[in-house]
Amino acid sequence: ETTAPAHFLRQLVRADLESGKHDRIVTRFPPEPNGYLHIGHAKSICLNFGLADEFGGDCHLRFDDTNPAKEEQEYIDAIKQDVEWLGFQWKGNIRYASDYFDQLHAWAIELIRAGKAYVCDLNSEQAREYRGNLTEAGKNSPYRDRSVEENLDLFARMTAGEFPDGAKALRAKIDMAAPNMNLRDPILYRIRHAHHHQTGDKWCVYPSYDFTHGQSDAIEGVTHSICTLEFEDHRPLYEWFLSNLPVQAQPRQYEFARLNLNYTVTSKRKLKQLVDEKHVDGWDDPRMSTLSAFRRRGYTPGSLRDFCERIGVTRSDAVVDMGVLEFCIRDDLDANAPRAMCVLRPLKVTITNYPEGQVEDLHLPRHPKADIGTRELPFSREIYIDQDDFMVDPPKGYKRLLPGGEVRLRGSYVIRADEAVTDADGNIVELLCSYDPDTLGKNPEGRKVKGVIHWVPAAQSLECEVRLYDRLFRAPNPDKSEEGGTFLENINPESLVVLAGCRAEPSLASAAAEERFQFEREGYFCVDSKDSKPDRLVFNRTVTLRDSWGQ
Ligand code: ATP
Ligand code: MG
Ligand code: MG
Numbered sequence: 001e002t003t004a005p006a007h008f009l010r011q012l013v014r015a016d017l018e019s020g021k022h023d024r025i026v027t028r029f030p031p032e033p034n035g036y037l038h039i040g041h042a043k044s045i046c047l048n049f050g051l052a053d054e055f056g057g058d059c060h061l062r063f064d065d066t067n068p069a070k071e072e073q074e075y076i077d078a079i080k081q082d083v084e085w086l087g088f089q090w091k092g093n094i095r096y097a098s099d100y101f102d103q104l105h106a107w108a109i110e111l112i113r114a115g116k117a118y119v120c121d122l123n124s125e126q127a128r129e130y131r132g133n134l135t136e137a138g139k140n141s142p143y144r145d146r147s148v149e150e151n152l153d154l155f156a157r158m159t160a161g162e163f164p165d166g167a168k169a170l171r172a173k174i175d176m177a178a179p180n181m182n183l184r185d186p187i188l189y190r191i192r193h194a195h196h197h198q199t200g201d202k203w204c205v206y207p208s209y210d211f212t213h214g215q216s217d218a219i220e221g222v223t224h225s226i227c228t229l230e231f232e233d234h235r236p237l238y239e240w241f242l243s244n245l246p247v248q249a250q251p252r253q254y255e256f257a258r259l260n261l262n263y264t265v266t267s268k269r270k271l272k273q274l275v276d277e278k279h280v281d282g283w284d285d286p287r288m289s290t291l292s293a294f295r296r297r298g299y300t301p302g303s304l305r306d307f308c309e310r311i312g313v314t315r316s317d318a319v320v321d322m323g324v325l326e327f328c329i330r331d332d333l334d335a336n337a338p339r340a341m342c343v344l345r346p347l348k349v350t351i352t353n354y355p356e357g358q359v360e361d362l363h364l365p366r367h368p369k370a371d372i373g374t375r376e377l378p379f380s381r382e383i384y385i386d387q388d389d390f391m392v393d394p395p396k397g398y399k400r401l402l403p404g405g406e407v408r409l410r411g412s413y414v415i416r417a418d419e420a421v422t423d424a425d426g427n428i429v430e431l432l433c434s435y436d437p438d439t440l441g442k443n444p445e446g447r448k449v450k451g452v453i454h455w456v457p458a459a460q461s462l463e464c465e466v467r468l469y470d471r472l473f474r475a476p477n478p479d480k481s482e483e484g485g486t487f488l489e490n491i492n493p494e495s496l497v498v499l500a501g502c503r504a505e506p507s508l509a510s511a512a513a514e515e516r517f518q519f520e521r522e523g524y525f526c527v528d529s530k531d532s533k534p535d536r537l538v539f540n541r542t543v544t545l546r547d548s549w550g551q
Contacts (some may be wrong), residue, residue: 007313035268036290046308049088053268058091066198082291119154138176212239218247228258263474267451287472298526298542303329338366341454342504348382348446366412375507382458407451414439461503464537468497
């Protein structure tokens with residue numbers, strides 16, 4: 001149904017299928033399980049799974065798990081859940097790069113046998129010195145000319161655990177003068193005496209990302225290996241391995257520009273720091289840029305997919321405005337979220353001419369356009385309205401309630417404010433109003449009432465907590481704001497305002513975790529999946545009704 005723009009990867013896949021280069025495509029999404037997925041990952045997921053869906057191919061979910069020190073099962077579980085929540089299903093079993101450790105190790109030995117890899121004893125500092133830089137060629141390692149036999153022996157002993165971390169590394173013998181630094185004898189294997197979440201204590205040598213990625217793609221029959229632009233310089237190395245090893249397929253690597261979003265950070269390292277230092281309440285704190293945070297905040301998977309489609313896929317880096325993402329969720333919730341009323345700052349109203357003890361059951365549509373039924377709302381003598389909807393001395397053009405003025409209660413009668421009751425300090429604690437019994441579902445006789453406000457019945461409404469979330473950072477670029485400072489210093493102190501004692505309409509009693517609503521005149525909200533209880537509802541603000549930033 002969508003007329004998806006033909007971005008360059010779509011065109012490329014189509015051409016590969018039309019030319020018969022492939023009769024079926026295979027892509028993969030390859031996260032490292034060292035943190036939760038963020039909105040940037042959603043772009044990669046939508047691209048890889050989306051291409052496979054669109055062209056009748058397969059997409060694999062493969063954990064790129066070559067760095068056991070930073071990886072955890074908790075992250076694996078969260079990543080699987082997030083991919084499914086976004087609406088995608090991987091082909092076959094979950095895959096792990098570590099499934100291929102035996103094969104990779106055997107291939108490393110083949111490279112040694114072919115004189116294309118050697119064991120190097122330089123420590124990391126020395127290795128850096130030997131590597132040279134962009135303007136200066138590197139120097140050959142003094143260990144580069146070890147014999148095949150010596151290399152085989154040393155690599156076997158590395159694998160057997162004879163040497164401590166960092167004492168030796170296996171390197172490819174390519175070219176220390178190559179203009180592309182990635183070809184200056186890159187590391188294939190490091191010694192790391194670490195327990196691995198999948199392979200346990202089987203290994204104390206682990207393959208590098210570069211030695212793992214392309215070969216894993218080849219083993220899985222991946223046709224299009226799509227990654228972000230910072231790997232463009234790694235492509236010659238990716239291809240070097242594929243042409244120097246007896247792999248069973250020749251995948252191709254393609255790069256696209258990563259997603260950068262303003263007012264947020266999308267780096268697992270920084271997100272982890274926010275969690276570890278307790279600037280936020282966990283990885284799924286609704287202010288985070290993780291997918292689990294968006295879920296908890298009330299974003300729909302469809303709105304995130306829509307966002308990824310709208311921003312497109314290119315090869316030039318740009319920063320996307322957070323407003324685009326907010327537009328996508330407003331668009332979805334406006335069309336689909338049921339309406340409800342919740343008074344955030346309650347002010348009691350007594351309707352003095354309404355019979356005491358009488359209750360009328362009103363029926364309001366759950367949505368102004370979508371045909372999703374009605375909800376019941378009791379009306380009686382005592383109700384709550386929002387404190388902001390009554391002003392003694394309002395500015396010109398104020399359409400709410402003022403002394404002697406009239407307003408319509410949404411889905412109910414027109415009322416007039418007769419008297420404001422104040423406490424000893426002069427604060428308004430209650431309004432005494434009268435209603436016009438002839439205004440239910442019709443306009444009042446002989447006068448125009450412009451304002452409509454929301455309300456809830458006093459006795460039947462549900463006391464609840466409402467969490468008003470806003471952007472986590474106050475600077476568009478939290479890392480390099482004009483005022484300077486690190487992202488931690490640019491946290492928006494008003495990114496969370498908690499309101500207690502709010503009153504929700506009684507139909508919300510049955511709202512389930514994560515259920516989404518438009519609270520009329522207030523914004524879009526969802527039931528918090530962690531803290532909300534049937535007898536103590538907690539609602540999270542997903543997004544305001546209108547964009548108020550940059551005004
Ligand atoms: P981070 O910098 O947050 O640690 P990463 O790239 O190291 O991200 P991976 O787990 O390796 O995280 O990412 C899995 C896939 O998601 C990779 O193919 C990567 O290119 C892609 N990806 C990560 N961040 C973005 C982003 N901001 N935009 C688009 N794709 C991304
Ligand atoms: Mg990575
Ligand atoms: Mg990373």
